[in-house]
Amino acid sequence: MGTQMTEMLKGTLEGIVLSILAERPAYGYEITAELRERGFTDIAEGTIYALLIRIETKKLVAVDKVPSAKGPPRKVFTLNDAGRAQLRDFWSTWNELVSRIDNLPHESKGH
């Protein structure tokens, strides 16, 4: 992936994943697929799994092992209250950043 996007995802990717989990519980592989559908085409699988471990450690999610018909058991992640609070923080920080950047000198900002 372009280095530019890689660096920009730092600090946003966690919020992106949390917002997907806010819709419904999901497991790693599923989240990776959903991200690709949503345009985040080049995010490495390993990145997602590492991130999921992080949000589990931070206790933003509940985790259930669910047996799968094909393949090893799935780790299903469900957002908890702390996770929803973190997600609200994410949106407020993101909105603030967007509005600050909107106020930057705009010459050739792209439409």
Next chain:
Amino acid sequence: MGTQMTEMLKGTLEGIVLSILAERPAYGYEITAELRERGFTDIAEGTIYALLIRIETKKLVAVDKVPSAKGPPRKVFTLNDAGRAQLRDFWSTWNELVSRIDNLPHESKGH
């Protein structure tokens, strides 16, 4: 500063500074002040100087030493062609990220 914002600035701060330099040449202290005016209140001085060294190393700017009435000579940074190209890249990546994030599940996205 909130950790959340700190992480989000990774990958964007460089573009933010470049876009300030696109308006007019400036030196470190000046840029720091301008950022504060524009709402980036808590960015450490050291962070800006480190970033300026990075973009100088990447040859995105021309550097001139200009004597100052009060204090040591200023290092004035001027965007060059490579810098302007980098800035265009920044805006296109940024716009792409914004549009992807806009398409995320939107419940409680903030107003």
Next chain:
DNA sequence: TTCACTACTAAGTGTTGCTAATTACCACTA
């Protein structure tokens, strides 16, 4: 001479996303 302001530098830290390799499980097929 002391103080405040200006301007830059340097060392070390933590978080993050990346690559790449490995393991595990099941169904299908040659």
Next chain:
DNA sequence: TAGTGGTAATTAGCAACACTTAGTAGTGAA
């Protein structure tokens, strides 16, 4: 039976970035 392919998760090592903290100097005014 062995092999292949798709699903699912984990791990180790790496590089980039912003942060904190501290320090070095030059200048003018009290």
